[in-house]
Amino acid sequence: MSSPPYTAEVLALFERAPRAGRPQAAGWVSGEGQEPLTATHVRWHLLGANGHIMDVRYEVRGCPHTIAVAAVLAQRMVGQSVAELKLDVAAIASELGCDMTKLGRLFVIEDAILRAAHILRS
Amino acid sequence: MSSPPYTAEVLALFERAPRAGRPQAAGWVSGEGQEPLTATHVRWHLLGANGHIMDVRYEVRGCPHTIAVAAVLAQRMVGQSVAELKLDVAAIASELGCDMTKLGRLFVIEDAILRAAHILRS
């Protein structure tokens, strides 16, 4: 009765999960985020050069919205300046029609990205 | 749920009501019985000769069992001695499969007969 069906966009992102994966090459940095209640777990991989993000990969154990938000963020991060990352998880979640009670677990994505970006900066 | 359907015999007696009617000829005596709760009302007509019952008629306002019991009694009375009338209403009622909670109103028939017989005797 409660949860609305997923939007077509979420469904497509869930099914394809673009840029998902574990990079094997050298030069990538990684950060993690976890939320124990739902066992959501995100590992974020960044490839940086000249203070900019050159490529992104991610691994997710999480609900369809977590996967979809991760996919959108991964797409949008490429080319961004590491110094001024724009990571509005809440905005993307609402773009995707996600139930806002899920925000707690979605911030796990931000945690992972920020940790990876921190390594990149330092 | 409660009241059983009527037996075939009761149905036949109800439909034909043999000997029912109001005699017009002279020589008949009549008696009445009434039960106010159900408005049961019986009028009994006897034609006697030599201390015996020669013929019987009756009028009834009453339930199907009252009509059936009256019809059976009317039949059986013909030929009986007025001095030793056999009027077992309860036995006839049970022969006819009648619900015994109805006995109260069936005795109205006896009342009517006894009154008619009383006139016949005196």
Add this chain to the structure above:
Amino acid sequence: MTVPVYLDYAATAPVDPRVLQAMAEVLGACYGNPSATHDQGMAARACLESARAQVAGLIRAPAAAIVFTSGATESNNLAILGAARANGDRGRHLISVRTEHRAVLDPLAQLVREGFKVTLLDTDRLGRIDAQQVLAAVQNDTILVSIMAVNNETGVLQDIRSVATAISGRGILLHVDAAQAAGRISLDVAQMGVDLMSLSAHKIHGPPGVGALYVRREPRPTLRPLLFGGGQEFGVRPGTLPVHQIVGMGCAFQIAADEGAVEMRKLSALRDRLWQELQVIPRIHLNGHPTERAPHILNVSFEGIDGESLQLAVSPLAVASGSACSAASGEPSYVLRALGRQDALAAASLRFSLGRMTSEHDIQVAAQCVITAVLRLRELAPQ
């Protein structure tokens, strides 16, 4: 034996073939528990929601105000027990009418056992109450008034709207048992000022075993459920929803909305015709109000004969001698007694109730059968 003439539509009306069709389709195809989130569950839910809108439509309510139940008996119980138990801290007094259906009177009796007080109003000889009577019965702690729209034995209408107006502004809930009203008279819950309304499917050619309770949205009366477990129907009525039944009810209500006006005219003409034909019998009495009544019911008392013998003599007709619900008990109808009929006369009464399949021929056969029966039984009786 010929097929008996069925004139007991107020007890239950045979399912309309279109309803049957709609139900068979659901049973054959759209299975799935409407609470489940998979495709079949969702298909079932879609059927359910469109039926909810159809039921709501007939009484001009929003769909979300409809709670499905197992019938008007349950709806009445949910409305009365549910509202009283949920509002017992606000007040302990309820008002209703002596001629209500058992499914209203018996829950009220249960409430009395639970410590509530109930005032039952007397009707006039024509079966009507008026709004001032209700108002006069209101106490400080009155929480609910329950009044039927159409009486199931006599067809008499109550003026619900004027009752609503009389008691408004006091926080008193108004419940209406409309089991015999839906599809027979036009209903508009908002305009009538009703908070709770009980509906049944099988009285208007839907399936038996399904009904609904209209529960006003704003302000929404609080109800204590009768059943617990599952959370369906806004938490008010749990249990796996019988989608085919509900779709059948929706279909029957849709048909009533589309064709009701024409049907009402047809039924009242046939009913008047029957009454006309019966006039050859002397000493008969119409029970209930001569004009303020629903089109599908005619209730007549016959002087000078026994009720049980009357019933047997008219057995080629399927008619009721009082409400179907009290038929088993053999007691003369309490509704007719409340209208002032003596026991014996109340027992010697017939309720003819008409429906979609009733024909002119049915009416003629019925009139002839009753005339013969009554005249013969009178002939048999002492003058």
Add this chain to the structure above:
Amino acid sequence: MTVPVYLDYAATAPVDPRVLQAMAEVLGACYGNPSATHDQGMAARACLESARAQVAGLIRAPAAAIVFTSGATESNNLAILGAARANGDRGRHLISVRTEHRAVLDPLAQLVREGFKVTLLDTDRLGRIDAQQVLAAVQNDTILVSIMAVNNETGVLQDIRSVATAISGRGILLHVDAAQAAGRISLDVAQMGVDLMSLSAHKIHGPPGVGALYVRREPRPTLRPLLFGGGQEFGVRPGTLPVHQIVGMGCAFQIAADEGAVEMRKLSALRDRLWQELQVIPRIHLNGHPTERAPHILNVSFEGIDGESLQLAVSPLAVASGSACSAASGEPSYVLRALGRQDALAAASLRFSLGRMTSEHDIQVAAQCVITAVLRLRELAPQ
């Protein structure tokens, strides 16, 4: 899109075509309110009584011990609320189990609000309780023990007979929710020593919206009704009886009596086959007892993945991730948590439930779909 594979029979099982046929016949012909005394009423009553005998037959009860209701939810409520309220003067304590259906737990919670005390027993990790546990929980004023025969999420069986033996002679009523048991395991109320048993039609290919409560004859437990008005069903459950629904239930129960043994063997073979196929996935866990369970349910937890994503990934299958009743809430199943599964693992579980129309092909499609989904989601997750 291809038609999804339906493996949610424990939520609701599509109506058997023979049942549909029997219902359509009643709806089309044998109309009449079974309380009415005219011919149609009597025809309706005859249908009703033969269905009552069919339902009774499956649990080897006398027909007069069967009370028809709107489903097992109502039956459970009537048994639990009804017995407690009627026996509240004798005692105020009830015993049940943490893994019962909501339609048992929620009425118990209502009784707590009414001043009763309830002990909920914990199961072992395989979902079982034993009779000694029940006996140990008995108090001086225990009036009712309610234990389900077959769990709706895991299929685990409880040994009802040994519970009955353990508590016998103390005047404690034993209620069994057999909604998932009828037609799936053999039942004999006398031999089991049961006083009250809840049954549902739609779990074994009968229509939804109808059920029954078995009420032992001698000694007959007293029950306070939930609904009032009309006197039907021995005064325990009023309302116009939905004859077509009841005939459908009777037909479904008759089929189960005739074909149940063969069907149980078929279902358990298919269920074992599914479990076998799923073995290619590492780190999966069977929920519930490996042998003491009904043939139609398989419940499996998958480590390392998110429950909601699992559900979406297997959406070509109609399966449940927990009970249909708790599906809407989004909470991980309380039944699986009671068996000791952590929240995340409980959420990443699927209940496959099989029925009459399940084929080998369905099982293969389902296994392949689940294998692909689980392996993909694990691939996506951080290692």
